[in-house]
Amino acid sequence: MRLATREAFTGFRKAPLLSTLGILTIAFSLFAFGLFALVALNIRNALRTVEERVEIRAFVADGTSPEAISTAMGDIGSFPEVLRVTYVSPEEGLVRAKKEMSEFSDVFESEFLPGSMDIRLRPGFRDPTTVKAVAERAGTYEFVDDIGYGQEWVENLYKLRTLATFAGLALGAAFALVAVIIIGATIRTAVLARSREIAIMRLVGATDGFVRLPFLIDGFVKGVLGGLLALGMTWFASETISRSMIRTEFFDTRVAVLGVIAGALIGLLGSLFSVGRHLKEV
Amino acid sequence: MIKFQGVGKEYPRTGIALSHITFHVRKGEFVFLTGPSGSGKSTILKLVFMEEKPSHGDVRVSGVSGRGASRREIAKLRRKLGIVFQDFRLLEDRNAEANVAFALEVTDTPKAAIQPRVHRVLAQVGLASKATSFPRELSGGEQQRVAIARALVNDPFILIADEPTGNLDDRATRGIFQLLRDINSTGTAVVMATHDLDLVRRADCRVIELNHGRIVYDSAETPVGAPEPEPGRAPTGDTA
Numbered sequence: 454m455r456l457a458t459r460e461a462f463t464g465f466r467k468a469p470l471l472s473t474l475g476i477l478t479i480a481f482s483l484f485a486f487g488l489f490a491l492v493a494l495n496i497r498n499a500l501r502t503v504e505e506r507v508e509i510r511a512f513v514a515d516g517t518s519p520e521a522i523s524t525a526m527g528d529i530g531s532f533p534e535v536l537r538v539t540y541v542s543p544e545e546g547l548v549r550a551k552k553e554m555s556e557f558s559d560v561f562e563s564e565f566l567p568g569s570m571d572i573r574l575r576p577g578f579r580d581p582t583t584v585k586a587v588a589e590r591a592g593t594y595e596f597v598d599d600i601g602y603g604q605e606w607v608e609n610l611y612k613l614r615t616l617a618t619f620a621g622l623a624l625g626a627a628f629a630l631v632a633v634i635i636i637g638a639t640i641r642t643a644v645l646a647r648s649r650e651i652a653i654m655r656l657v658g659a660t661d662g663f664v665r666l667p668f669l670i671d672g673f674v675k676g677v678l679g680g681l682l683a684l685g686m687t688w689f690a691s692e693t694i695s696r697s698m699i700r701t702e703f704f705d706t707r708v709a710v711l712g713v714i715a716g717a718l719i720g721l722l723g724s725l726f727s728v729g730r731h732l733k734e735v
Numbered sequence: 736m737i738k739f740q741g742v743g744k745e746y747p748r749t750g751i752a753l754s755h756i757t758f759h760v761r762k763g764e765f766v767f768l769t770g771p772s773g774s775g776k777s778t779i780l781k782l783v784f785m786e787e788k789p790s791h792g793d794v795r796v797s798g799v800s801g802r803g804a805s806r807r808e809i810a811k812l813r814r815k816l817g818i819v820f821q822d823f824r825l826l827e828d829r830n831a832e833a834n835v836a837f838a839l840e841v842t843d844t845p846k847a848a849i850q851p852r853v854h855r856v857l858a859q860v861g862l863a864s865k866a867t868s869f870p871r872e873l874s875g876g877e878q879q880r881v882a883i884a885r886a887l888v889n890d891p892f893i894l895i896a897d898e899p900t901g902n903l904d905d906r907a908t909r910g911i912f913q914l915l916r917d918i919n920s921t922g923t924a925v926v927m928a929t930h931d932l933d934l935v936r937r938a939d940c941r942v943i944e945l946n947h948g949r950i951v952y953d954s955a956e957t958p959v960g961a962p963e964p965e966p967g968r969a970p971t972g973d974t975a
Contacts, residue, residue: 653824656784657885658814659841661806 460667461674468646472675475639479679480686482632483716486625487687493621495701500614507579507610509572509588509602510541517568517596525594526570534578534587539571567598581608629719636675636723640668644731651732661732668728669721676720680713687712736762736893736924737783741792744778744948752778753948756792758956760926762892765919767935768928770945776928779945780897783926784816785809797892814842817886817894817923821901823878825870831857831881832866838885856884860914876907883914887923894918896927900934908934 465472511529513522526538541549546566572591574584584602592600644651654664691703704712737760744753753775760766768776781787782794785801794801799812825834835853844852857863860880870878879899886894896915900908912934919925929935935942944952 649824650826653826653837654841655810656813656818656824657838657841657889658810658812658816660810663841663843 457663457666458670461670465671465674468643471639471642472671475636475675476678476682478635478639479632479676479716479719480682482628482635483680483683483712483719484686484690486628487683487712488690489621489624489628491687491691491701491704493617494704496617497614498702500610500617503610504579505576507574507584507602509574509584509591509600511570511572511588511591511594511597512599512601513568513570514596514598515567521594521596522568522570525591525596529570529572529587529591532587532590534574534583536573536575538573541569541571543568570597581611629715632679632719633723633726636672636720637727639675640672640724640727641731643668643671644728664732665725665728669724672720672722672724672727673717674720676717676723677713678716679720680716683716684709684712736760736764736797737926738795739779739782739792740795742782742789742794743791744775744782744787745790751948753782754791756948756950758943758950758953760893760924763919763922763924765916765925765938765940766927767938767940767942768926768945769930769932769935769942770951772930774945775948776945777897778948780895780926780928783893783895784813784818814889815891815893817883817889817891819879819882819886819894819896819899821898823870823875823882823902825878825881825885827870830867830869831862831873831884834870834881835885835888838888842889852888853884856887857881859887860884874907875903876910879903879907879911880914883911883918887918891923893924893926896925898928898930900929900931912938 522540526540529535530538543566546569550566570591572587574587578584578587588600588602591597651664688703691701695701739756739758742753742756743751745751756775756779768779770776778787782789782801783796785794785796785799785804789801796812797815799808804812826837829837832853835856836849839849839852854863854866857866860883862877862880862884865873865877868877870881873881879902883894883899894915899915900911903911908931915925915927916938942952942954943950
């Protein structure tokens, strides 16, 4: 292990330009991925805030007895998906409508709006299917005139989030693949540059694992350095955007560590594929 | 120790390199492989250290079969073989001592055991005073001595030498050959491929002569129907 580590660093020393280039390419690949991940993270955060406002409004017919409403609220409140149910009287509805749509406040009059049961769902139950199912169940009460939950809006919200997640995963996989190929190419050059040494190692009885180890360490170290550099660049980009444009959220420590581990894995995988293939040529 | 049994070797591009090769090398023997360029000498050596696999027949070296050996078994076998080439194959950025130590380092020898063994073999090949010299600072003969020291440091039971004197002048050639004889006298078998007929004539060793990939003469055996070789007979064939 000691010799392998020494050999790996000798590789760095012997070809500093190539090694730096390898690290930079991993860093830029991960940086591009990191930027997209940052965008996806912030979109998801924004969506989560919007999602928290998902609400079902069951409008109650005029003249419904408070007992019937109270019983219905108790029933609905016991649904496992439901966080809470609030009754909004016509007066409260008017105040809220004036507040939410202040530009039309002069057209609202007393008793203009019916009373409603506002149903909030638990986190994890705010997807379109659940929202629709709960809305339909709430609509089965005879005194419920109408149900509103912005079906289209909820569905579009979810489509956007799914799209962001899949685009992030697809782009991430593509960038990771590019980084693996690039690391593979730098390792290939290193293997060929050290072909004489490798041939001698084999002649004197070094095992394949032993011959491979320095290159794997090389790829791993390059991956870690590239990952750290990418993390620094992404942080800098995030800070710059936060200061000059809109406030953004950065990855938490766990995700940052995972990013560096991803860099290490990319370096290791690139080395593994490349060494396996090119050692046979030496 | 080394057994070739009906060995043939074919390459997809160049065709047949060896055919019907059968011979045995016993412990402590000194064997010359001679023959013209392209006659198959180097291919035989490559089959011995298992860089190549036979297309037909089998090669067994210390019980390891060239047909079925795994890469790991081959690596382990090579630790018990010493291999020397015409072009020395030294690492230019390491001094003599480090070149020899390299063979022990890559086979996971404990660090404490490396230095004494390196010094012992460098002294054995007469290079104790040049341990810190780099290959570029050494003559051809001295570089070959470093290569031999590297081959010896694992205490091999067979030393394989492919034209070890091919790049050396007469004086250096005699020195290297004497060194190989000394090594042989300690019980290590030596198989040496060479073009140098004078060297072969002067030595009283077993000679296997190859031509067009076949054994045409083996001083240890008399082929059926062939005339008895005259005492001291030099092998025939173009050795240019």
